[in-house]
Amino acid sequence: AQSVTQPDIHITVSExxxxxxxxxxxxxxxPYLFWYVQSPGQGxxxxxxxxxxxxxxQGIKGxxxxxxxxxxxxxxxxxxxxxxxxxxxxCAVAMNTGFQKLVFGTGTxxxxxx
Amino acid sequence: xxxIHQWPATLVQPxxxxxxxxxxxxxxxxxxxxxxxxxxxxxxxxxxxSVGIGQISSEVPQNLSASRPQxxxxxxxxxxxxLSDSGFYLCASGEGExxxxxxxxxxxxxxx
Numbered sequence: 001a002q003s004v005t006q007p008d009i010h011i012t013v014s015e016x017x018x019x020x021x022x023x024x025x026x027x028x029x030x031p032y033l034f035w036y037v038q039s040p041g042q043g044x045x046x047x048x049x050x051x052x053x054x055x056x057x058q059g060i061k062g063x064x065x066x067x068x069x070x071x072x073x074x075x076x077x078x079x080x081x082x083x084x085x086x087x088x089x090x091c092a093v094a095m096n097t098g099f100q101k102l103v104f105g106t107g108t109x110x111x112x113x114x
Numbered sequence: 115x116x117x118i119h120q121w122p123a124t125l126v127q128p129x130x131x132x133x134x135x136x137x138x139x140x141x142x143x144x145x146x147x148x149x150x151x152x153x154x155x156x157x158x159x160x161x162x163x164s165v166g167i168g169q170i171s172s173e174v175p176q177n178l179s180a181s182r183p184q185x186x187x188x189x190x191x192x193x194x195x196x197l198s199d200s201g202f203y204l205c206a207s208g209e210g211e212x213x214x215x216x217x218x219x220x221x222x223x224x225x226x
Contacts, residue, residue, distance in 0.1 A: 004157070036217075043118070043204055043217035044158075090158065101173070102215065104150075104158035 002027045004093050006105035013081050014113050021076040021108050023091030032094040033074040034102065035065055039087045047089075050074065061085070086112045116141040120205050120218035127225055133178075133192040135221050137205030140186070146208035147188040148215070149180055153201040164188060200225045 036044040048059025055067040092102040162180035
C-alpha cells in the first residue's frame, strides 16, 4: 500500500531564510506527487505536482520541489520564506490511474518568525 | 477554474445525532468528487469518491455514507454520529486528464 511520511511535525524558520520540507513515499510504481498548502480555516491549495519529466518542479508562490527516485523523496523548497508562508503543508501521492485517490502525509506546520 | 462550496464551516453535534454535510461544485461538469477527513494529528484520509451520479466508492469502513444525487452535489451523512467521527472534512473535485483537485474550505465537526 502507498504511504507518505513527513517526518517534521513543526518547523520554525526566520523570515527571509530558506526552507526545506521533507517528504518520503512508499510506492511500487512511479507515483504522481503533490504538495498542498492549508492556511488556517482554508481548504487545501495545490502548490505543485510531479507527473513525469524534469524532476525539479516549479510551483506557485516561489516554491519548488525535487523528485529523487533513488531516495523516494519529494522535498519542498523555497529560497526565502515570507511570513505569509506560515501554514500547514501536505505532501501527497497518487497512483497512475485516471483519477486521483490521494494518500496524504500527516503534514508539517510551518511557523515563520520575524 | 472550479469553486467548491462546503457548509457549514463548523458544526458541533451530540453523539448519536445524524449528520449531513453538503458540497456543491461550480465551474465544471461531470467531475470526480471526493470526501476527505483530517483527524487531529493525522493526515488527510480519503473516505469516499464518486465518478458520477449515484456512483459511490468507499475507501474505509466507517460510520459514514455518501451520496451524489446530482452531478455537482456530494453529500456526506451519518445516521448516528460517534465521538471518533470528529475531524475536519474536506470535499474535493477533480478536473482534467491528470486531475487537478480543487478543495473546499472544509467543515470542522466536533462530536461531543
